[in-house]
Amino acid sequence: MKEEILRIQEEALASIAKVDSMRAIEDVRVAILGKKGTLTMAQSGMKDVPKEDKPAVGQMLNDVRRAISTALDEKLDQLQVEADRQSVAGIDLTLPGRSVAVGGIHPISIIRDEAIRVLRRMGFVLADGPDIEDEFHCFDALNTPTDHPARNEKDSFYFDSGKLLRTHTSSVQIRTMEKQNPPVRIIAPGSAYRRDEIDATHLSVFNQLEGLYVDKDVTIGDLKGTLEYFLQALFGQETEVRFRPHFFPFTEPSFEIDVKLKVAGCEPKWVEIAGCGMVDPAVFEAVDSSRGNKEYEGMTGFAFGIGLDRLAMIRWGIRDIRALIENDVRFLSQLQ
Amino acid sequence: MKISLNWLSQYIDLSGLSVDEMSDMLTFAGIEVEDIRQQGVDSPLVVIAQVKAAEKHPQADRLKVCQVDAGDGGPLHQIVCGAQNYKVGDKVPCALPGAILPGNFEIKVGKLRGVESCGMLCSASELGLPDKEHGLWILPEDAKLGEPISTMVKPDTILEVEITPNRPDLLSHSGLAFELAAISERQFKPVPIEGAVLEEAGDFIRLDQTELNPYYTAVKINGVKVQDSPEWLKERLTAIGLRPINNIVDITNFVLHELGAPLHAFDAAKVKGGIVTRTAYEGEEFKALDGQTYSLNCTDLVVADQEGTPLAIAGVMGGEDSGVKEGTTDIILESAWFNPSSVRATSRRLALSSDSSYRFERGASCWNVLRASSRAVELILEIAGGTASKVLLAGAPVATVPEAAVSSDEEGIVVGIEQGKGPLKVIHPIVQAVMPWSDLDQMSGGVIPHDEAQRILSDLGIDPSDEADTWILPPWRLDLSRSCDLLEEIIRVYGLERIPSRYTGPFMPESVVDRAYNFQMGLRRQLAALGFYETQTIKLIASESMDATIAQVKDAMPLRPLMDGDLIKVALPLSEDHSVLRPSHSSGLIAAAVRNANQGASVLRFFEIGRVFRNTGGGKGKDIESDTMGILISGDMNPRSWADSKPRKASFEDMIAVLDSLAPNHKWTMTPAKARPESALGADVQLDGKPCGYFARLSLSRCRELGLKDAVYIVELDLRKMQEILTAPVKASELPQFPGSSRDAAMELPVNVANAEIVKVIDSVKEKLLVDYSCFDVFMDPTGEKMPADKKSIAYTFMYRAKDRTLTAAEVDAAHKVVLDHLVAKVKGLSYR
Structure with missing residues (x-):
């Protein structure tokens, strides 16, 4: 019996050693350890073993079964490693990938979204108004004199009806206050139009973002804090922001805002970025007279406007503003 | 506007104030300094020299090696020079080694193409002066050799300042000096002005249009000697870029830039009878000082003589014929106030502007009319001689601020500032504004001390009146009348940097626009991830263009077909290429596809989100704006690669797949519709059965015209409708328990x-x-x-x-x-x- 077992072991290990495929290893396992396998068959001879030899033979059978199993598992591991090696042979990881069409969001949308996210954090909500405006909302209600240079068909796009393409998004200030009681805390991104020839620094249709906050007791400190926070969120916490007194018909006092920008390898430079000011009481009067009540009497507030095209140009170092309307994929793909 | 610091310092002591400090002060008071230019050189090393010899440079055809006498008694200086406009014997400015020229450019001894050069012969522009001719500045023969060039032209600093339209009072050297004195707390030195002696003009001056010209004065000066101006006067004018003409004209220009009040001098011999200010006749021809003939119309105000000959376009420009020239002996000096709107309209219509019109249209102060006249008469008598009449007065000044701000006493008689010596006086109503301190406390958050605010106002010429909270406004400040006007003055001078920031605000409910924005931003992200680039095209498109990269009307595929009259066209387009408001996105998307195809792009996938414009019913429904999204797909589905050298072409099913991925669990339906012009295939698009868009394939012939090789599919979608359907609330349904x-x-x-x-x-x-x-x-x-x-x-x-x-x-x-x-x-x- 013992010799028989040893012979089976010897033969089994020899045949395992010769196996060269995953399939063959399963065959061998069945041939030796299966229901009708050689070792299983040999095991059935236990009943003929004398009683006193049984423990030793039994022990031996177990040892042999374990040895064969281990040999089979080792062989299997070895074959699997080999199979892996073969399956990756010839793969050139340095080849370029297959291609997939890539798209992207327009830089103006990207920068607009950034600005909106910051301002929403500060409790501003979105508002809008028509691009085709009347003179009341575009000029009169914004305290702009009748013979203001923009109110001229050489500087603005008028229609035969007397309406015009809004020259700024500030018209949305009036549209919103007409519809809504104070407090008002809105931002309005949108197009504005000026009859400028298109060149490297001018577009006849451009993108602005208007802001307006009206409430009781809005101070110039609110204006300053809001715009500082906004611009620092856009340009970096350390960015210096300064306010230069200026003139706009619909705010008083009015300011232009500069931010100090650092460009690699250059001296930091003050760059004009936005206009703002405290809402002129004449604007509230115009709104109230249009609404036919006195909701805005005695209100206070500030307004601001920022050019998104200019913001994009600064952000990405774009030299020619026309790149923003040419939609050349070679340009758009750089800014994603 | 150009400001000469030499000139400015006539009215304010600038000592100890650096140009940069001054520039900052002005800028932060609302007067932006756009440029600072050094004019002339104040250096003993830049001298008057004479070219003694000039030989051709051995190594360079365009250079000469000059031997120059710098008047220093030493040996000649060898200087290599590239200019061509001089000859041996000419006197020229010479910068010797060590001199520093404008732009911080230091002159050093050096070699030019192997020849030593010990200095530089200078052009006017190299010395920061207006270039008189191309090349070296050739000095007069009597210029004194060896003298510093600063003896010929006094060094000066020229500021280019931007004056906002609300501050016409700053459009002069004296005006700016007053402002600078207020903001820098320095002493203002006013121009000494004699009070004018007035006389009723009677028949000599007739004002036909008192709306446009309510107030006119003239002084007759006989026996003047017209000749070149003295050097000091020429220097003032050339410093700010004006060309000296003759003493009389130069004095009027000087006073304009000193006081901000435009003046005009006529040759009295050309004025028959007297002065009339009237509107022009329709088509009246007028030859102006600039040599051009202008055709006037009945809204233009002219100054004419009583025989009808126009002498000047009022406030804009004088006539060539009536101007003061050599040989003029008697003059009439005009100082008047013209209506700003009228001057602006005429100036714009004729595309003719002048220093005068610039000031009148922004609003000159009536208060300056007599001051400027007196100042000019004084200078004319001093410089050109002659005898002057009294000031002939017609009309009266008008209040240029709202009636409410004009003060009157109990009897209703206007209280005013008097001008004029002798029995006849001109009265300027006193103008007041009410500003309670509580207004300042509110706006500033209570941080500006009242005494400091009061000091700021009084430095600006604004003084408290006897009444509480009431302030008397200076007659030259036309921009002030309300409380907020005074607050602005206080805050800009006090400085915004001294007011603490505040970071508070109310909570506000989300708006309809917020929800639309969120929806549209989501679409942008989805489409970008699906391989589409967002475009942004000009909303004004061409009615028709030969240039395929320009968006044009014929490629428009709006949601509903266009009828005649549905397009919205601007009245006066810049060019036909940008004349119609886009009725759909397809035009811009096609133009973007063409441009990119021309640049070699093989995958053409674009979308645009934004506003489109149209009328409806052939123009019955007007100016309708809506937000839509256009999507274009054409060309290869993927960029070519080693793994896919022939990618398949995009087809309309790909477009539908894109739509499906934008609206999972919803159903798009294409209902074939009549193809529109330029399209080969068209379908109305429904989302969950509701009309939501239009789909088209561009016709092959249009593609060929545009140079597009592959089929182009376009869809235009109604964003409001899409949002309504796709953002409707959804409930999760339970998963099936049993197999199907x-x-x-x-x-x-x-x-x-x-x-x-x-x-x-x-x-x-x-x-x-x-x-x-x-x-x-x-x-x-x-x-x-x-x-x-x-x-x-x-x-x-x-x-x-x-x-x-x-x-x-x-x-x-x-x-x-x-x-x-x-x-x-x-x-x-x-x-x-």
Whole structure:
């Protein structure tokens, strides 16, 4: 019996050693350890073993079964490693990938979204108004004199009806206050139009973002804090922001805002970025007279406007503003 | 506006104030300094020199080696020079080594093409002066050799400042000096002005249009000697870029830039009878000082003589004929106030502006009329001699601020500032503004001390009146009348940097616009991820253009077809290329596709979100703006790569796949519609059965015209409708507990029956067990070999399931039969294969 077992072991290990495929290893396992396998068959001879030899033979059978199993598992591991090696042979990881069409969001949308996210954090909500405006909302209600240079068909796009393409998004200030009681805390991104020839620094249709906050007791400190926070969120916490007194018909006092920008390898430079000011009481009067009540009497507030095209140009170092309307994929793909 | 610091310091002591400090002060008071330019050089090393010899440079044709006498008694200086405009013997400015020229440019001894050069011969522009001629500045023969060039031209600093339109009072050297004195707390030195002696002008001056010209004065000066101005006067004018003409004209220009009040001098010999200010006759011709002839109309105000000859376009420009020239002996000096709107309208219409019109249209102060006249008369008598009449007065100054701000005493008599010596006086109403301190406390948050605010106001010439909270405004400040005007003055001078920031605000409810924005931003992100680039095209497109990269009307595929009169056209476009408001995005998307195809792009996938514009009903419904999204797909599905050298071309099914991915769990339907011009295929697009867009394939002939090689598919979608449907609330449904069974059906039907017919019929089957179905194969054979050419095969798979049990095969078969029978009955020509 013992010799028989040893012979089976010897033969089994020899045949395992010769196996060269995953399939063959399963065959061998069945041939030796299966229901009708050689070792299983040999095991059935236990009943003929004398009683006193049984423990030793039994022990031996177990040892042999374990040895064969281990040999089979080792062989299997070895074959699997080999199979892996073969399956990756010839793969050139340095080849370029297959291609997939890539798209992207327009830089103006990207920068607009950034600005909106910051301002929403500060409790501003979105508002809008028509691009085709009347003179009341575009000029009169914004305290702009009748013979203001923009109110001229050489500087603005008028229609035969007397309406015009809004020259700024500030018209949305009036549209919103007409519809809504104070407090008002809105931002309005949108197009504005000026009859400028298109060149490297001018577009006849451009993108602005208007802001307006009206409430009781809005101070110039609110204006300053809001715009500082906004611009620092856009340009970096350390960015210096300064306010230069200026003139706009619909705010008083009015300011232009500069931010100090650092460009690699250059001296930091003050760059004009936005206009703002405290809402002129004449604007509230115009709104109230249009609404036919006195909701805005005695209100206070500030307004601001920022050019998104200019913001994009600064952000990405774009030299020619026309790149923003040419939609050349070679340009758009750089800014994603 | 140009400001000469030499000139400015006539009215304010600038000592100890650096140019940069001053520039900052002005800028932060609202007067932006745009440029600072050094003019002339104040250095003993830049001297008057004489070229003694000039030999050709041995190594360079365009250079000469000059020997120069710098008047220093030493040996000649060898200087290599590239200019061509001088000859030996000319006197020129010479910068010797060590000199620093404008732009911080230091002169050093150096070699030019191997020849030593010990200095530089200078042009005027190299010394920061206006270039008189091209090349070296050739000095007069009597210039003194060796003297510093600063003896010829006094060094000066010129500021270019931007004056905002609300501050016409700053458009002069004296005006700016006053402001600077206030903001820098320095002493202002006013121009000494003699009070004018007035006389009624009587018939000599007639004002026909008192609305446009309510106030006019003239002084006759006889026996003047017209000649070149003295050097000091020429220097003032040339410093700010003006060309000296003669003493009389130069004095009027000087006073304009000193006081901001435009003046004009006429040759009295050309003025027949007296002065009339009237509107021009329609088509009246006028030859102005600039040599141009202008055709005037009846809204233009002219100054004419009493025989009818126009002498000047009022406030804009004098006439060539009536101007003061050599040989003029008697003059009439005009100082008047013209209506700003009138001057602006005329100046714009004629495209003719002058220093005078610039000031009148922004609003000159009536208060300056007599001051400027007196100042000019004084200078004329001093410089040109002659005898002057009294100031002949016609009309009276008007209040240029709102009536409410004009103060009057109890009897209703206007209290005013008097001007004029002798019995006749001009009265300027006193103008007041009410500003309670509480207004300042509110706006500033209470941080500006009242005494400091009061000091700021009084430095600006604004003083408290006897009444509480009431302030007397200076007559030159036309921009002040209300409380907020005074607050602005205080805050800009106090400085915003000294007011602490505040970071508070109310909570506000989300708006409709917020929700639309969020929806649209989501679409942007999805489409970008699907390989589309967002475009932003100009909203003004061409009515028609030969240039295919310009968006144009013929490619517009709006949601609903356009009728004549539906396009919105601007009255005066910049060019025909940008004349119509886009009625859809397709035009811009096509232009973007063309541009990128021209640049070699093979994948053309673009979208745009934004506003489109149209009228409806041929112009009955006006100016309708809506937000839509356009999507264009054309060319290869993927960029070519080693793994895919011939990518397949995009087809309309790809467009539908894109739409499907934007609206999961919703259903798009294409209902074939009449193709529009320039399209070969068109369909109305529905989302969940509701009209939501228009789909088109561009016609091949239009593609060929545009140079596009592959089929172009475009869809225009109504964003409001999409948002309404796609953002409707959704509830999760429970997952099925029991398995379903599917059955397939291959249908054969006439080639012209649309798939939509099948879908419509399936949707109408009342079979409760049918839970889903989809098309999995479409087959056609135009050759007729495998199937008749007029037939097509469409295969569907149907899923049957019950909520409460596993269906038996017999139940599934029965349900399937109901569906199949229904299809055969309802779809004409359908049979099963």
